[in-house]
Amino acid sequence: MVEYIDFFNVYIMGSIEMLFQFYFFAKILKKKVKLPFYFLFAVCAVFVTDFVSVGTIIGFGALVLLLTVCGTLFCHADFKSSLLYATLMTEIMLLCYGIVKSLMGLFCSLMTAAFHDTVGIVIMLVSEAASLVLTGFCYYMVYRYFSFYTAAEMQQMFLVFIPILMIFIMSEYINSIEFQFEIIKSEGPTGYLFNHWQLFTMHLLGIASLFCILFAYKKLLQSFRLSTELSLLEQEELSLNQYVEEAKARYDETKSFRHDIRNHIAVVKKLLQTGKLEQAVSYIEDMDDIAEKMSFPCSTNNPVVDILVGNKMGIAKSMGISVNCSLLLPYPCGLRDIDICIVLSNALDNAIRACKSMEAGAEKYIYVSGRIQGDFLMIEIENSCQGKGMFKKGTGLSNVKAVVEKYGGAMSIETQGNKFVLHVLLVIPQHPEVIPQQMD
Secondary structure: OHHHHHHHHHHHHHHHHHHHHHHHHHHHOOOOOOHHHHHHHHHHHHHHHHHOOOOOHHHHHHHHHHHHHHHHHOOOOOHHHHHHHHHHHHHHHHHHHHHHHHHHHHHHHOOOHHHHHHOHHHHHHHHHHHHHHHHHHHHHHHHHHOOOOOHHHHHHHHHHHHHHHHHHHHHHHHHHHHHHHHOOOOOOOOOOOOOHHHHHHHHHHHHHHHHHHHHHHHHHHHHHHHHHHHHHHHHHHHHHHHHHHHHHHHHHHHHHHHHHHHHHHHHHHHHHHOOOHHHHHHHHHHHHHHHHHHOOOOOOOOHHHHHHHHHHHHHHHHOOOEEEEEEOOOOOOOOOHHHHHHHHHHHHHHHHHHHHOOOOOOOOEEEEEEEEEOOEEEEEEEEEOOOHHHOOOOHHHHHHHHHHHHOOOEEEEEEEOOEEEEEEEEEOOOOHHHOOOOOO
16 A cells, blocks of 8 residues: 555656646746647656655756756757756745645644544645645746846846755755654654744745745846836937937027028129129028028928937938938927927837848838827827837837826837838827926
8 A cells, every 4th residue: 555655646746746847837938838748857857856856955956957958958948047947946846845744744743643544645635735736826926927037137037046046955954954853762752853833934934035035136127127227218318408409509590590581682682783693693502501501301390309300310311211201290389399309219219220120122111200180199100120020119119108108198009011100199288387397
C-alpha cells in the first residue's frame, strides 16, 4: 500500500504539479506552447525531482535550469527572461508548499494516532490540492501584475534575482536544520527547534517578501517611466515655446511690413513716373523676397501652428516624403496654442518616423487636414507606413491622448494596409481661462 501511495505521490501528483507550473510559465512569458511539450517537460521534471530533491540547492538549480531550457526551446523566449521567471516560479512553488505543509503538520499534531492513520491519504490529497490552489493563485498574481515588461525593463529586473535566491536559501536552511534537529534524540522526548506555527509564519513571510520585492520593483519602474516622460514633455514644451517665439517674431515683421507698405508703394510709383523701370523692378523684387521670407509653407491662420507644421513639413520634404496640409484654424480659437502644437508635433513626428522606416521606392506621404466645426476642432493626420506590425504605441501618442482627455475629446486610430490615420477631436471650451495651464 505504501508503495502505491509513493508512486501516486511522486509520479501522478508530481506530473500534475509540473504541468501546472509549465502552463503558468508559458502564460507569464506570453508564449503559446504545443500540448506535447507540456507532457515532455512534466516527464523530465518528475525524473529530475525523483533523482534529486527540489528542496536542496542542487535540486532547485536543476529544476530552474530545466524550466529555463524549456522556456528557451519550447516557448522561444529569451534566455534571461526564462531564467528569471523560472527561478521566481520555482521559489513560489516551494514556499507555497511549505506554507501548506506547516498548516497540515499543525492539523495532524492535534489528531490522535488512530485517527491520523485512518485519514492519512485524505490529508495527503487535501494538502496537494491546497498547495496547487495557493501556488496557482500566486502564479496568477505574477502573471497579472508583474509580467508585462519591455526588454530593457527585464534587464533591470535582475536586480530582484539575488533577493529571490536569498529568500530560497534562508527558507531551505531553516527546513534543513529543523529536519536535523528532529532526528536527534536525547534522553528525554524528541525535541523540535521550530513549531509548526513558526514554520508557517516563516514561509508566509517569505512569500510576502517575494511579492513586496516585485511590487517595489514595479513602482520603481513606474517612477522611472514618469520621470522619462516628464523630461520628454519638458523638452517638447521648450521646443514648442521656441515655435511660439518665432511665430511672434514673424508676426511683428509682418506688422512692420504692412505698416511700411504704403511707403514702398510710393517709392515704386515715383520710380515708374520718372521712367526708372529697372530700379522699380529691382525694388519690387526686393519686396517680394521680404514677403517670401515672412510667408509660411502651410497657412492655417494660426501663426504658431504655421511655424510648427511648416517646420515638420520641411523635414518631411527633405526626406522625399510627399506632404499636403489643409488645416484651417481661427486665431485665437479657444484652445491653447501649446496644446494644439503637442498634438500636431507628436502626430507628425510619428508620421515622419513611420515613412522613414519604409523601404526605398515605396510611396511615402503625409496628409494633414482639420477644421473647426461648431464647438469642436477635428484634426486628421494620414500617413503611409510599413504595415500593422510596425505600429507601436509610445510616449508620442500618450501625449496626444493626454491633451485629448484634457479637453474632453476623443482620439481614434485607423490602420488599413499601408495607411495609418490618426483622428483627434477636441472640445473647444466656452471659458478658456478654466483650462489648466499644465497637462495632467
